[in-house]
Amino acid sequence: MVLRIENPFEQMFETSKMFNFGLGRLAEPLSFSGGGVSDDEGGNITDNPPVTEELYEYNDAATFTIQRIEGNDWQAQTFTVGTVGDDENFNISKATIYCRRATAEGSGILTFAIKAVDGNGKPTGADLSTGTIDTMDISKDVYAWITVEMSSVQLNASTQYALVLRTSGSGGGVYAYVSIGNVYTGGGHTLSTDGGSSWGDISNSYDLLFKIHGNAA
Numbered sequence: 001m002v003l004r005i006e007n008p009f010e011q012m013f014e015t016s017k018m019f020n021f022g023l024g025r026l027a028e029p030l031s032f033s034g035g036g037v038s039d040d041e042g043g044n045i046t047d048n049p050p051v052t053e054e055l056y057e058y059n060d061a062a063t064f065t066i067q068r069i070e071g072n073d074w075q076a077q078t079f080t081v082g083t084v085g086d087d088e089n090f091n092i093s094k095a096t097i098y099c100r101r102a103t104a105e106g107s108g109i110l111t112f113a114i115k116a117v118d119g120n121g122k123p124t125g126a127d128l129s130t131g132t133i134d135t136m137d138i139s140k141d142v143y144a145w146i147t148v149e150m151s152s153v154q155l156n157a158s159t160q161y162a163l164v165l166r167t168s169g170s171g172g173g174v175y176a177y178v179s180i181g182n183v184y185t186g187g188g189h190t191l192s193t194d195g196g197s198s199w200g201d202i203s204n205s206y207d208l209l210f211k212i213h214g215n216a217a
Contacts, residue, residue, distance in 0.1 A: 001157040053093055056085035056125035056155075059184035062177070063205075067164045068102060068108070070101075070173025076115075076123050080160040083186025084152040087157045089217035092129050095163060096211035097148040099176040108135040108171025112148050113164040114155070122190060123162035123200040129153040135171040143177065145211070151213040154217050160187060163210055166196065177209040 005217040020122050080085060095112045107180040114129040131148035138146055155161060169172045178189055182204045192199045 001101050005052065019061070039087055053213055053215055054085065055092070056081065056090060056212045057083055057184075057186065058096075059207045059209055060211070061179045061181075061183040061207075061209075063180050063183075064177045064209070065180060066175045067178050067191065068173055068175055069099075070102065070167050072193060074164060074166045074192040074196050074201065074210060075176060075183075076162045076164045076190050076192070077118055077210050078121055078123075078160055078162045078187030078190070078202060079184070079210070079212060080157055080158070080186035082158050083184070085151075085212075086216075089154055089156050090214040091152045091154050091217055092212060092214045093152065094147050094211075094213040095131060095150050096145050096213070097163075097165065097176050098143055098145055098209035099174045100143045101135050101138040102109050102142055102175050103172030103173070106170040106172055107134070108169030108173065110135050110138070110146075110174055111166050111168070112150065113166070114150065114153065115162045115164055117160050117162050121160065121187070121202045123164050123196070127164075128161070131159055135167065135169070135174060138174060143175075147211075147213075155212075155214065160186075163208070164196065165208075165210065179207045179209060181205065183207050 067075055071196040109132050112131045113127040115123040116125050118124040129150045131150040133148050188202040188204045189208050190199050190202050
């Protein structure tokens with residue numbers, strides 16, 4: 001039986017009592033790539049060596065609760081370039097969250113999108129960059145880092161953006177980890193219950209577990 005959260009932030013506090021294991025930071029071996037770029041270890045010499053990919057903004061603290069992404073229930077995390085990574089213009093290449101599939105049956109699409117933010121720090125406007133993964137490629141039993149390749153767009157230094165998560169199709173969505181406490185200081189967590197038409201206030205008490213990767217512009 002799936003618990004539907006009516007008052008998400010109040011419920012998150014109660015849920016955290018069940019899931020706070022004091023794990024510190026989540027280890028990289030848990031990562032799973034839904035189509036990421038792999039290193040070329042073939043030893044071939046080329047005229048143009050591969051561009052070095054960098055981890056720019058992220059939150060991997062594991063004092064957490066969970067939130068469901070499904071249908072009209074969207075989640076978002078705002079982030080500011082230069083908070084934990086280099087404060088420079090860069091071209092986004094991948095985005096990552098820590099999650100698992102919510103149900104065993106039904107295929108759906110989990111979409112990662114980068115959006116601008118409005119004067120209140122909420123997601124706004126058209127998608128600047130997107131990436132997708134079939135929810136059937138996400139484990140139902142084990143939480144893991146899920147990474148998707150994003151369409152390339154330049155994100156600017158010292159600028160705030162939103163990573164927006166949404167699902168479509170017949171699948172039951174995904175559960176995503178959200179940290180408790182103001183762990184990531186460059187933004188906060190918010191949710192929409194009407195498919196992104198409106199967003200709740202940005203919470204500085206919660207942060208989605210996320211990673212933004214890219215290459216210097």
